[in-house]
Amino acid sequence: MALPEVKQSATEARLASLSLPTAGCTRDAREAALARLREMGLPNRRDEYWKYTRPDTLVQPEAPKAALFTADEPMMFDGIDRLKIVFIDGVFSPEASDDLSLEGVQIERLEDICCKDIHWAKELYGVLEAGGQQPVARPLAALNTAFASDGVAIHVTGKPSKPISLIYNHDSESSDAFLHHVIRVENEAEVTILENGPAASRFNKCMEIDIADGGILHHVRAQGRDHERRAATHMFARLGAESVYKSFTLTVNGVLTRNEQVVELTGDDAVAHVAGACVGDGDFHHDDTVFITHDAVNCESRQVFKKVLRNGATGVFQGKILVKEGAQKTDGYQISQSLLLDEDSQFLAKPELEIYADDVACSHGSTSGAIDETALFYLCSRGVPKKDATNMLTLAFLAEAVDEIENKALAEDIVSRLEGWLKRRS
């Protein structure tokens, strides 16, 4: 079907200011992605998949300005021993980063790979993204594959001693950044990936993760700080037999965040947990879009998303579990809940199931409402001030999502961040 003219012109307008980077072994993937993008066009507000989030500012040629966050607040994960890889406005900074050598893992810059003709990343770059374009188009990911000039390729062969931490700093008020990472976790290997930082005024990030049989990947991400920033991120994960993928995202602040996670369970007995907690105030808009495909026997997937919204903030959840024919013994769970702290906030959800196998246990739930008055009264009657009681109940509400983080130190860091946010605003 031909692209509507409005879409085509919007897409071409966006492409006009971009040029394909020197590509090497990623050239074919970039050209294919560009062709794909031209076919589907960039999203607009009439697209069903963007029903609740307006993509205009993510698509327009110029990135809207975003003021820098100036408060003197310690960065996330500061107390944790990790290997730091720093990007400033989407460009790798060798000075700020640690030495990239670590036992059990090989880390390379995307720019370096692009000079080579043969590299393992060729098998992955743009491949999972292309696969994730069906049945729903994700044009911003294709845009990323075509034009991302920086990022890292992480090849995990053993069990590195510390987490690999990707830090995205923001230094220019009008930066428009693309980053594309590829990660391959080999058989029985295990790694923890951390991400944090505001990144840029407008940030488009794509991560492709391939986990071989028995591999384990933990992912903990904190998005926040600069309130005026915008971000569209995609994570594509492919899971082999008995592999484990656990991802948690904390989002505070940001006028527009759209996080898409596309997970495909292709090997038997694989496990995927995707969780998120967000707290938003005012013109905060946060969208979690998750698509989990079960294509093997006896796999488990969990989606746990909690949102606390106030002063007119908007939370969106679009989750889907697709169980393909033959994916018997699937255990799929999905919960999305929002706590609306005042009359003006809103929660929009579309929790979907699509099931083609009969011996499965899939359930989903979605709730929305105000803070429980009875619980609040109980705490107040025990002498807890109302503000503290509200914060306690809010934290308790978010706990189910935070509990998905296995590493205690990381979970504590996340909780203290949430406590700080609530205290500052109560």
Add this chain to the structure above:
Amino acid sequence: MAALDQTQVKEGVDQETVDAVREVGTYKYGWETEIEMEYAPKGVNPDIVRLISQKNEEPGWMTDWRLAAFERWTQMKEPKWAMVHYPAIDFQNQYYYARPKSMETKPKSLDEVDPKLLATYEKLGIPLKEQMILAGVEGAENAPAEGRKVAVDAVFDSVSVGTTFQDELKKHGVIFCSISEAIREHPELVKKYLGSVVPVSDNFYATLNSAVFSDGSFVYVPPGVRCPMELSTYFRINAENTGQFERTLIIADKGSYVSYLEGCTAPQRDTAQLHAAVVEIIVEEDAEVKYSTVQNWFPGDENGKGGIYNFVTKRADCRGDRSKVMWTQVETGSAVTWKYPSCILRGDDSQGEFYSIAITNNYQQADTGTKMVHLGKNTKSRIVSKGISAGKAQNTYRGLVSMHPKAKNSRNYTQCDSLLIGDKCGAHTVPYIEVRNNSSRCEHEATTSKVDDDQLFYCRQRGMDEEEAVALVVNGFCKDVLQALPMEFAMEAQQLVAISLEGSVG
């Protein structure tokens, strides 16, 4: 039904459920009445629209209304978002108007109706006689002499054959007649309400219906009147290559109550036929409407050949405070179903309920659900949907719950369960939940904790486990409605009550 016999049913699925679904799969109404018919030329264009209007002896304003709708329709595109697949429909290759020759001069009373037509309804179990009780309805023999009276409006292809109990209803001020008669006799009511709930340009099929609807039922219940009997319409498609487009308009004025039942069947044919209906319900202050459907159009054969494409727009507008509407549907027929009976809860404290059982087998596809739009304060809605899929069928629940900023203290509870019998079918859930204020509570769950607590408590107290208790309560509710249906196939629908929730997917 061979397919189902060979199916390996997973552990935990009740055998009774499998048998019930299998039983539903044998279509008993596939025969055809041989009767001389009169057709309008094939296809649809302004001349056909005028012709239909003329056949119904409509006033000029109605013809203009239809023509405007047709104009609108030519600019619209067929919706593609539903999870159903079917070959493109050639809208110009079918008849839009077909009526038995014998109906050329409108019979003045039921005695004058062609005996062949009366026999058709007799055979379907709906004798068009003003009798107290109908054959074959379980429990009917025990009914008191005053019994369940049911007034029937029978629609055969494009025309209404007759309406029973009209005089008795008139005594209470209730108007129950075919819509073509209402356009002639009560133009002020039709003008005021027609298209006010489902606007002409609402969607592709509703617009087509607005242009070419040939007949349907009209109900008006005056203020404070509790309709003395149940009203029902029975739709029968008989002619080949003919689309049926009926329009139903129900108005419950302040403080009134009416229960309305709808049934439908069609002969077994190799080619698919289109059915695009519109139902509009207006509920004023303190009024209550119950609308129940047993949809049993021909579902196509075991290989997916033939069947009815059922594209229906049904909507109720709870305009007054404390008004209430309840949709109950049992969907067993049709090759393709595309149907979302909805409630607009405009009045404060108004209530909407939707209870649905959708069963698909062989190659049937159903995409059905509801919309609950909360606009008034303290509005409540409840959705209970059960989809059962067997053979190679696809069954989708698609729903919307929307709480507007002004709908303070509103409440919604949604429960959708699906059951798969065999590994070649599919069950899907596509709910949209939009909450725009914080005093409202919205729950969409597969857990079974919010069915009427008192009933649940009673059952639990008698030693049932939670699942059994919920099944009993939900099915018990269905049973009430099913037993009230004045049609023989209510028997068949009653078997669905045996379907259990065990092994279901939420």
